[in-house]
Amino acid sequence: MLGASIAYHLARRGARVTVLEKERPAAGTTSKSFAWINATFSKEPRAYFNLNMQGIAHWHRLEEELAGDLQVDWSGAVEWHAPGEAAETLRRLARRHQEWGHASTASEGTAATEELAGQLPEVTPGDVQIAAYSSQEGAVDAVRAVEVLLRHARRYGANVIYPSQVSALQLENGQVRHVVTQNGQLDCDALVVACGVGTPAVAAMAGVNVPLKEAPGVLIHTTPLPPLTKPVTLAPRAHFRQYADGRIVAGVDFGGTEVPDATFDYGTELMARAAEYLPALPAGSLATVSRGQRVMPLDEYPIVGFAAACPNLYVAAMHSGITLAALMGHSATMEILEGVRLDYLEPYRLERFS
Ligand SMILES: Cc1cc2nc3c(=O)[nH]c(=O)nc-3n(C[C@H](O)[C@H](O)[C@H](O)COP(=O)(O)OP(=O)(O)OC[C@H]3O[C@@H](n4cnc5c(N)ncnc54)[C@H](O)[C@@H]3O)c2cc1C
Structure with missing residues (x-):
């Protein structure tokens, strides 16, 4: 879900995007999710509650942008x-x-x-x-939503390749420059690692530690x-x-x-x-x-943003990833293409664990 949303948002803004998925779209946690879009009572402290409220607002924005294709059920x-x-x-x-x-x-x-x-x-x-x-x-059919997002990402020129497992990363001057898959090697300016529970293994290929439990x-x-x-x-x-x-x-x-x-x-x-x-x-x-x-993540809050240990590797790993997917697509795109650091994401940087 997170990879599809980030790919869509990046492609829509004109980035040249390649999605690499080791099995098939939504094969991971997303297909086994309850997919409730919420900010209810376990969402605390206040900043994290606000993040989830922003998550809800961005689903509305995304629905409008995709002219109803997502079919979110807003029954409460x-x-x-x-x-x-x-x-x-x-x-x-x-x-x-x-x-x-x-x-x-x-x-x-x-x-x-x-x-x-x-x-x-x-x-x-x-x-x-x-x-x-x-x-x-609300709630969404998450598998269907991934299909919709990837369809629109392709419309904006994204290349979606599967099955295609990332098996190695090649670095130059501390940054990822080549991504190795079973289908060959790709060059990149930036790499978004949104591999769900596979995120630690892929990030570790660039020496980045992502602690999940x-x-x-x-x-x-x-x-x-x-x-x-x-x-x-x-x-x-x-x-x-x-x-x-x-x-x-x-x-x-x-x-x-x-x-x-x-x-x-x-x-x-x-x-x-x-x-x-x-x-x-x-x-x-x-x-x-x-x-x-x-x-x-180890402390149960999202991990999102460029990794200090590898400055062109962007991590997006989180629970409540359905609620937060539309917001994270927008946010990652702002940080990657505009070069800003969004202040509402500051509590969720990887470096808090170091
Ligand atoms: C039982 C349950 C209920 C939940 N309920 C909710 C809920 O009500 N609301 C909510 O907001 N969230 C809920 N969640 C959490 C939410 O489902 C997840 O946060 C979200 O699906 C994570 O999406 P993702 O894209 O990060 O990961 P995934 O969906 O796992 O996607 C990662 C993808 O990366 C691929 N991949 C992994 N390694 C590689 C590699 N080396 N190369 C290429 N591809 C790779 C995988 O095949 C996978 O398809 C629930 C989760 C569970 C398990």
Whole structure:
């Protein structure tokens, strides 16, 4: 997602761009993502919340630029909890986010149950203490969005090559000058490394250390179903949303517990959890179970910008890479072509780890 967005933005500004992808577009984490575009309650501190809000704004800008091709679903997001610690946390975080300018509303007790009945008529929420509705949020079919971005990148002259694995980088005077792939060698003025969990291996070819940590997540996808749910739904024991084509994607927050393998049995268990809230979800509609690796920097915040150790190598590695993709496409292009350092990216430079 990040590579496709940066390639599109660079090509649109007239740069000569070559995209090298070792498998096929969106083969990595992007195809295993929940793809919720959000700035909700875990997004802190304030600067990181702001970055995600900018991320949302740039999806709108990009949608307009591509004349509706991206088909982002802006139905918002709903979260709720029964009485207890989780409800108290949501109350506190929703309040703080409202103070930061997040367009969310929180309701309690009967009002919360009524809010859920209005937003999610097909959902049986169980016991409800608090519900929060975030109207500015959305979701996208990330695999489709990558196809759209690469199609438009090509329209502006980008060359998209796959399968083409970067296997070595050749440096001159401390800068990358040649990129070696199984299809031969390319010259470059600058190299953007947006290889997801493969970023550390590619950056290391130029002596640049990008520290990521393990952060897997399991999701299930169903076959296309009739409309069951509109906003992104964050129920206490399962998260789910429905694509425009009718497929439902669902997952859970493992909250630090061990993440299981993507077996069909585990997928069936996850389906049952989602069906607690969506009784109309047919058990036989389970289509795929996937285990994705989040692109998770050591301190969980984005890594973006030119590397001091190799000044023409630009790194873009981050979690919430769907939310931030449109913003990062714009931002990387500004930094690479205009030569500016964007102040809102300063907290996210690679050098913070050195
Ligand atoms: C379960 C789960 C749920 C998530 N939910 C959300 C969410 O709701 N909202 C959100 O914003 N984010 C979410 N994320 C995170 C988001 O999906 C990622 O941040 C984003 O997809 C990362 O995109 P990327 O382009 O950096 O990486 P990738 O999609 O992995 O792309 C990197 C590409 O580089 C290629 N590559 C690797 N090495 C090489 C090489 N040597 N040569 C050539 N090509 C190479 C790979 O094949 C791959 O296609 C979620 C992630 C997971 C796992």
